[in-house]
Amino acid sequence: MSGLLVMESVSAGYGPVPVLHGVSLSVAAGSITAVVGANGAGKTTLLRTIIGQLQPAAGYISFDGAALAGTKVENMVRRGIALVPEGRGVITELTVEENLRLGGLWRRDRAAAATLLARMYELFEPLARRRRAPGHQLSGGERQMLALGRALMANPRLLLLDEPSLGLAPRITAQILGLLRTLCDDTGLTVLLIEQNVRSALSVADDGVVLNLGSVVAARSAADLAADTDLRHTYLGF
Amino acid sequence: MDRFLFLTVDGLARGAVLAAFALSLVIIWRAARIVNFAQGAMAVATTYIAFTVTSATGNYWLGLASAVVAGLVLGALVERTVMRFVGNTNPLNSVIAGLGLLLVIQAALGMIFGNGYRAMATPFSSTPISVGGVSAVSPYDLFIFICVGLMVVGLALLFTKTSLGLRLRASAFAPDLARLLGVRSSRMLTLGWALSSAVGALAALLIIPTELGLNPHAVDTVFVYAFTVAVVGGLDSAGGAVAGGLAVGVVLSWVSGYLGATLTPIAVLVLLLAVLLLRPAGLFSMTKERTA
Numbered sequence: 281m282s283g284l285l286v287m288e289s290v291s292a293g294y295g296p297v298p299v300l301h302g303v304s305l306s307v308a309a310g311s312i313t314a315v316v317g318a319n320g321a322g323k324t325t326l327l328r329t330i331i332g333q334l335q336p337a338a339g340y341i342s343f344d345g346a347a348l349a350g351t352k353v354e355n356m357v358r359r360g361i362a363l364v365p366e367g368r369g370v371i372t373e374l375t376v377e378e379n380l381r382l383g384g385l386w387r388r389d390r391a392a393a394a395t396l397l398a399r400m401y402e403l404f405e406p407l408a409r410r411r412r413a414p415g416h417q418l419s420g421g422e423r424q425m426l427a428l429g430r431a432l433m434a435n436p437r438l439l440l441l442d443e444p445s446l447g448l449a450p451r452i453t454a455q456i457l458g459l460l461r462t463l464c465d466d467t468g469l470t471v472l473l474i475e476q477n478v479r480s481a482l483s484v485a486d487d488g489v490v491l492n493l494g495s496v497v498a499a500r501s502a503a504d505l506a507a508d509t510d511l512r513h514t515y516l517g518f
Numbered sequence: 519m520d521r522f523l524f525l526t527v528d529g530l531a532r533g534a535v536l537a538a539f540a541l542s543l544v545i546i547w548r549a550a551r552i553v554n555f556a557q558g559a560m561a562v563a564t565t566y567i568a569f570t571v572t573s574a575t576g577n578y579w580l581g582l583a584s585a586v587v588a589g590l591v592l593g594a595l596v597e598r599t600v601m602r603f604v605g606n607t608n609p610l611n612s613v614i615a616g617l618g619l620l621l622v623i624q625a626a627l628g629m630i631f632g633n634g635y636r637a638m639a640t641p642f643s644s645t646p647i648s649v650g651g652v653s654a655v656s657p658y659d660l661f662i663f664i665c666v667g668l669m670v671v672g673l674a675l676l677f678t679k680t681s682l683g684l685r686l687r688a689s690a691f692a693p694d695l696a697r698l699l700g701v702r703s704s705r706m707l708t709l710g711w712a713l714s715s716a717v718g719a720l721a722a723l724l725i726i727p728t729e730l731g732l733n734p735h736a737v738d739t740v741f742v743y744a745f746t747v748a749v750v751g752g753l754d755s756a757g758g759a760v761a762g763g764l765a766v767g768v769v770l771s772w773v774s775g776y777l778g779a780t781l782t783p784i785a786v787l788v789l790l791l792a793v794l795l796l797r798p799a800g801l802f803s804m805t806k807e808r809t810a
Contacts, residue, residue: 357700386700
């Protein structure tokens with residue numbers, strides 16, 4: 281298997297409760313890969329395992345050809361992997377600017393961090409107008425933009441996104457997914473997208489992976505998956 | 519009127535120290551959701567170090583610096599060797615660990631230094647200066663105001679204007695999320711304990727000379743007052759600790775001056791009870807959710 285991110289036969293879970301069963305997948309550099317599946321399929325567990333919050337019971341995960349095993353969560357961002365967690369995780373007691381700065385604090389190059397901050401305000405204009413507002417004053421869409429912008433402040437090579445459409449209006453979701461597509465095309469960013477909104481996810485993704493009860497049941501191009509009526513009816517409910 | 523002015527200024531000076539002590543509790547609460555019941559004993563331990571250094575060198579300022587440094591070290595040590603392993607599945611764990619630590623430190627201090635009171639000198643006179651025939655503020659009161667003021671401003675600058683402060687706050691508000699962003703939350707927690715302990719050390723060093731003197735139990739009552747201040751201000755609010763400290767200090771001074779010193783502990787308990795009944799989160803508490 282080749283790809284920027286590779287998982288081979290990964291099993292993981294919470295204590296004695298297994299959730300992922302021998303998951304193998306590959307995420308090509310510069311692509312968007314959507315992982316879709318019903319509630320309880322193990323999508324969030326998959327991301328938590330990649331980012332190091334859960335240790336795999338078996339299997340192998342590599343990023344850019346090197347094993348991720350043993351890398352601490354706080355060092356993942358230094359290796360080029362950023363995660364936007366489910367529920368966005370904006371720190372509500374910090375301002376918009378502080379939340380954004382936090383994403384790039386691990387970098388020693390302050391000039392580069394300042395450039396990225398300016399870039400984030402260009403990408404997410406509503407945030408520029410509210411840079412001094414505390415997180416708890418933001419709308420759901422603005423919080424999602426903030427969480428995404430904060431992850432991008434790390435200038436990651438691989439962005440992991442967990443349910444970015446959760447609780448958002450379809451118009452905002454479309455804007456955010458469209459922005460991801462543009463970022464991938466323009467900057468070569470690689471995205472692994474976990475999403476329950478299957479139609480939207482497959483519409484912007486290059487590849488798709490269907491997860492069911494902790495196992496991969498299909499991994500093909502997103503267009504193929506969207507066109508497979510049987511698969512959609514059986515596993516995706518539409 | 520003279521008496522009122524004297525009691526108010528005296529209360530403000532005492533309140534400033536209570537505010538500093540409460541601030542040390544608030545820092546830990548914000549960082550780890552722990553009320554550190556060993557804070558008083560830890561602060562007294564650092565005051566013994568200051569006392570020893572000052573006695574040996576004859577230099578008060580060297581003693582003060584050594585107390586603050588000892589506070590930093592002791593705080594980090596307590597976090598790394600005790601509190602880190604307590605676990606947070608049950609809030610009672612940290613309470614029991616804190617109380618245990620309190621007993622161990624006080625017993626150790628008693629064995630090393632004895633349980634008798636030792637008089638501590640102040641660097642400035644505690645006698646109020648008479649201005650226009652009114653005795654209000656003493657040079658030592660002014661010293662307390664300056665020390666606590668500098669400390670509060672320093673902490674405010676650290677937390678709000680520096681990258682380290684942003685890391686500290688992020689780790690305190692959302693440690694798991696901060697780790698995802700590359701912040702070494704574990705180190706930040708240790709640093710939070712160190713800072714808190716240093717603040718407590720300074721507070722103890724300022725207040726002990728104005729009480730009966732240095733003794734392993736010298737700040738037991740002060741700790742109760744400081745805890746009240748922290749609860750009144752809101753355990754989550756640094757500003758609340760400062761405002762609450764000054765307010766409680768003044769109220770205690772008035773009660774002591776007009777109604778009698780024996781009533782001050784009752785006044786503190788009444789205040790604590792009233793705040794817990796009317797606004798359990800404290801007068802200055804802000805948001806409940808830290809991430810969304």
